[in-house]
Amino acid sequence: MDPDFDETQLLLQTTTRRYLEGEVPxxxxxxxxxxxxxxxxxxxxxxxxxxxGVALPEAVGGGGAGLVEAGILVHELARRAAVVPGVxxxxxxxxxxxxxxxxxxxxLRGIVDGEVVVVPALLEAGDDFAQVxxxxxxxxxxxxxxxxxDYPDFATHHLVxxxxxxxxxxxxxxxxDAAIETEARSCTGRTPQADVRYRGxxxxxxxxxxxIGRLLDIGRALTAAQILGSMEVSxxxxxxxxxxxxxxxxxxxxxxxxxxxxxDMCMHVESNRFLVYELLDSLERGTAGSADAALVKxxxxxxxxxxxxxxxxxxxxxxxxxENDLYFxxxxxxxxxxxxxxxxxxxxxxxxxVESPPRWL
Amino acid sequence: MDFRxxxxxxxFRDAVDAFIQExxxxxxxxxxxxxxxxxxxxSRKYFAAxxxxxxxxxxxxxxxxxxxxxxxxxxxxxxxxxxxxxxxGNLTFTSIAPSIGQYGTEHQKQKYLPGIWxxxxxxxxGYSEPNAGTDLAALRTKGEKVDGGWKxxxxxxxxxLAENSTHIWLATRTDPDAKxxxxxxxxxxxxxxxxxxxxxxxxxxxxxTYETFYDDVFVPDExxxxxxxxxxxxxxxxxNHERVGLSPTSNLARNYDVVVAELQRNAPHKxxxxxxxxxxxxxxxxxxxxxxxxxxNAVTISRGAIKPGEASMAKISGSELRYRMSNLLVDILGRxxxxxxxxxxxxxxxxxxxxxxxxxxxxxxxGTNEVQRSILAxxxxxxxx
Numbered sequence: 001m002d003p004d005f006d007e008t009q010l011l012l013q014t015t016t017r018r019y020l021e022g023e024v025p026x027x028x029x030x031x032x033x034x035x036x037x038x039x040x041x042x043x044x045x046x047x048x049x050x051x052x053g054v055a056l057p058e059a060v061g062g063g064g065a066g067l068v069e070a071g072i073l074v075h076e077l078a079r080r081a082a083v084v085p086g087v088x089x090x091x092x093x094x095x096x097x098x099x100x101x102x103x104x105x106x107x108l109r110g111i112v113d114g115e116v117v118v119v120p121a122l123l124e125a126g127d128d129f130a131q132v133x134x135x136x137x138x139x140x141x142x143x144x145x146x147x148x149x150d151y152p153d154f155a156t157h158h159l160v161x162x163x164x165x166x167x168x169x170x171x172x173x174x175x176x177d178a179a180i181e182t183e184a185r186s187c188t189g190r191t192p193q194a195d196v197r198y199r200g201x202x203x204x205x206x207x208x209x210x211x212i213g214r215l216l217d218i219g220r221a222l223t224a225a226q227i228l229g230s231m232e233v234s235x236x237x238x239x240x241x242x243x244x245x246x247x248x249x250x251x252x253x254x255x256x257x258x259x260x261x262x263x264d265m266c267m268h269v270e271s272n273r274f275l276v277y278e279l280l281d282s283l284e285r286g287t288a289g290s291a292d293a294a295l296v297k298x299x300x301x302x303x304x305x306x307x308x309x310x311x312x313x314x315x316x317x318x319x320x321x322x323e324n325d326l327y328f329x330x331x332x333x334x335x336x337x338x339x340x341x342x343x344x345x346x347x348x349x350x351x352x353x354v355e356s357p358p359r360w361l
Numbered sequence: 362m363d364f365r366x367x368x369x370x371x372x373f374r375d376a377v378d379a380f381i382q383e384x385x386x387x388x389x390x391x392x393x394x395x396x397x398x399x400x401x402x403x404s405r406k407y408f409a410a411x412x413x414x415x416x417x418x419x420x421x422x423x424x425x426x427x428x429x430x431x432x433x434x435x436x437x438x439x440x441x442x443x444x445x446x447x448x449x450g451n452l453t454f455t456s457i458a459p460s461i462g463q464y465g466t467e468h469q470k471q472k473y474l475p476g477i478w479x480x481x482x483x484x485x486x487g488y489s490e491p492n493a494g495t496d497l498a499a500l501r502t503k504g505e506k507v508d509g510g511w512k513x514x515x516x517x518x519x520x521x522l523a524e525n526s527t528h529i530w531l532a533t534r535t536d537p538d539a540k541x542x543x544x545x546x547x548x549x550x551x552x553x554x555x556x557x558x559x560x561x562x563x564x565x566x567x568x569x570t571y572e573t574f575y576d577d578v579f580v581p582d583e584x585x586x587x588x589x590x591x592x593x594x595x596x597x598x599x600x601n602h603e604r605v606g607l608s609p610t611s612n613l614a615r616n617y618d619v620v621v622a623e624l625q626r627n628a629p630h631k632x633x634x635x636x637x638x639x640x641x642x643x644x645x646x647x648x649x650x651x652x653x654x655x656x657x658n659a660v661t662i663s664r665g666a667i668k669p670g671e672a673s674m675a676k677i678s679g680s681e682l683r684y685r686m687s688n689l690l691v692d693i694l695g696r697x698x699x700x701x702x703x704x705x706x707x708x709x710x711x712x713x714x715x716x717x718x719x720x721x722x723x724x725x726x727x728g729t730n731e732v733q734r735s736i737l738a739x740x741x742x743x744x745x746x
Contacts, residue, residue, distance in 0.1 A: 001656065003657060004362060005362050006362055235742075239743060253744035256735060259734060259735050259738030259739065259744055260735070260738070262742055262744060263677075263735075263742075264734070266737055266738075266742055267654065267674050270657065270671075271654050271678065272650070274656070274657050277364070278364040281362055282364060285365070298642075299650060347639055347642045348642070350645060351639050351641065351642035354645065355625070357618050358614045358617055360613075360614040360648075361656075
């Protein structure tokens with residue numbers, strides 16, 4: 001039982017953090033947010049640093065590490081509120097590397113280089129990952145309407161859940177296909193998201209039904225790491241602000257009412273930190289399942305509004321204005337709490353098995 | 362980073378579990394409840410068997426009669442025992458014995474430790490006073506130097522287990538002229554010593570605590586923990602030792618399991634209700650968060666590091682979840698959930714109802730959660746004091 005990063009992981013965390021703090025000032029994030037466009041330059045830099053393939057096998061040019069390392073990267077990207085599809089691409093890539101029916105090495109090499117960007121398109125009007133109406137016909141043409149696809153226009157490929165002649169599975173679609181239409185949505189998180197219509201787009205089956213489950217598990221675990229990043233920074237900003245802000249002749253941080261709010265925030269951050277990395281580590285080792293991923297996604301999704309709203313309470317008006325960086329974490333955190341299954345959806349999945357004894361070790 | 366429990370820990374958990382299943386019986390439970398911790402015929406045999414396993418001091422250094430195992434073993438022992446509410450010496454074991462081991466004279470170690478390990482000697486803790494609760498260093502029970510020892514006068518409150526304990530671990534002001542924290546010593550006082558009066562205070566959960574009065578009680582020099590006037594450090598050390606298993610996840614898990622089993626047996630329609638299932642799912646989520654903080658703290662302690670904030674988080678989270686969880690579980694059971702332990706229809710002898718009523722002590726006891734939150738804010742987060 002070792003809940004701390006090893007030396008390599010620590011090095012990855014510190015170098016990533018240092019790089020992002022230096023190269024991605026928040027004003028640059030603001031620019032991309034305003035245009036609602038992915039940070040192409042950062043994406044290329046990420047490829048250059050070898051980050052995009054961190055969890056992919058060395059045979060395709062990857063780093064040969066696993067989900068914990070991918071988690072560290074998206075955690076750090078979230079601390080910078082970076083406008084890039086880190087979670088979406090890494091989750092897709094890991095599923096394509098480990099659960100595809102046929103070898104995807106060429107595509108994966110492209111992902112590592114940053115030339116190929118694959119994002120999942122899973123959700124439909126039913127707002128339920130299990131409810132898939134999308135269909136691929138015998139000629140390999142996809143008809144579907146997918147909702148809330150992240151970075152659909154920045155992507156070069158979509159990884160779509162659909163029924164085909166061989167049953168439910170995952171299909172790869174090229175974004176360049178003329179039979180695709182996107183309709184941008186204006187979302188809480190201010191990152192690019194859209195509904196996507198596929199009217200006979202060419203689809204290539206890459207994996208069966210079980211891979212959809214793995215994609216959800218990994219997507220939830222990585223999103224949980226992202227949300228953890230949002231919570232963590234709001235807490236750090238709150239400690240810093242209350243230490244500096246003086247009222248009644250003393251720093252706000254000296255008031256017990258203020259301290260106790262921060263203490264509660266801290267407990268949410270630290271309990272979720274353990275759970276998020278435990279999940280990533282256990283998924284990597286094959287000892288965690290979908291119910292575990294759902295539980296952790298539910299937990300961070302419940303915690304992030306609490307933590308960020310307490311941060312706002314302690315920042316007062318300062319925290320609301322967009323010149324202050326706090327809002328990034330509030331809106332990204334809430335937005336990601338909705339993505340990949342809300343707390344309610346995830347808890348409903350946990351509720352399917354309440355009979356098994358909870359673990360205490 | 363590796364969240365797996367190594368095999369040797371899992372094997373130890375299984376060994377403790379097997380031991381518990383061998384010894385657990387309604388008769389032993391009844392004896393323990395009746396005697397409130399004092400040894401009886403059954404518990405003597407049980408403690409002898411526990412002692413034989415060596416688990417009571419496995420984490421002690423070899424030169425103190427232990428095996429030098431890391432404190433994670435103690436954490437696992439406490440968790441496993443707490444699931445079934447089996448006695449393991451509790452505070453005497455987790456807190457007093459290590460303090461005697463660390464600070465006691467050779468004479469004190471020989472006099473007290475074997476008796477603690479076989480369950481014959483049990484200690485009540487005499488810290489709080491009517492005017493010294495959270496502000497413990499304000500304590501006024503005083504010891505005056507007399508020939509061959511100390512004459513103690515004063516009053517303690519919340520001296521839980523006093524009536525059925527053999528000794529009281531008494532925080533005493535031995536130097537009235539020193540600064541608040543500097544003039545305190547720890548004295549080991551026999552509960553049967555002349556001048557000790559024990560008065561029961563019944564609490565709403567059905568448990569009894571005690572007030573203890575000290576009128577010219579003589580305590581020989583040999584029963585004063587060294588260093589004289591250095592008791593504050595010993596008290597803090599004892600609190601640190603408590604912290605490895607201070608808020609178990611397992612007894613919360615047991616409450617959950619008891620309620621689910623009861624619903625399966627007698628109210629399957631409730632268990633089929635999606636609203637009930639969502640509530641239970643939320644409790645599982647909260648339990649996981651607590652498990653995370655408890656393990657995090659135990660791992661830090663096992664590495665010999667001191668992070669007061671982590672102990673505070675585990676303490677706050679366990680005690681507050683205990684109240685929320687037992688409250689909700691009683692609600693889910695319905696009227697039968699409100700039955701007290703003396704009612705023959707009570708579920709598992711009123712375990713969950715009892716946990717609800719006894720949950721306040723865990724929140725304000727052992728350092729109130731308000732103090733813990735301030736410790737967390739200032740010492741862990743670095744907020745200005």
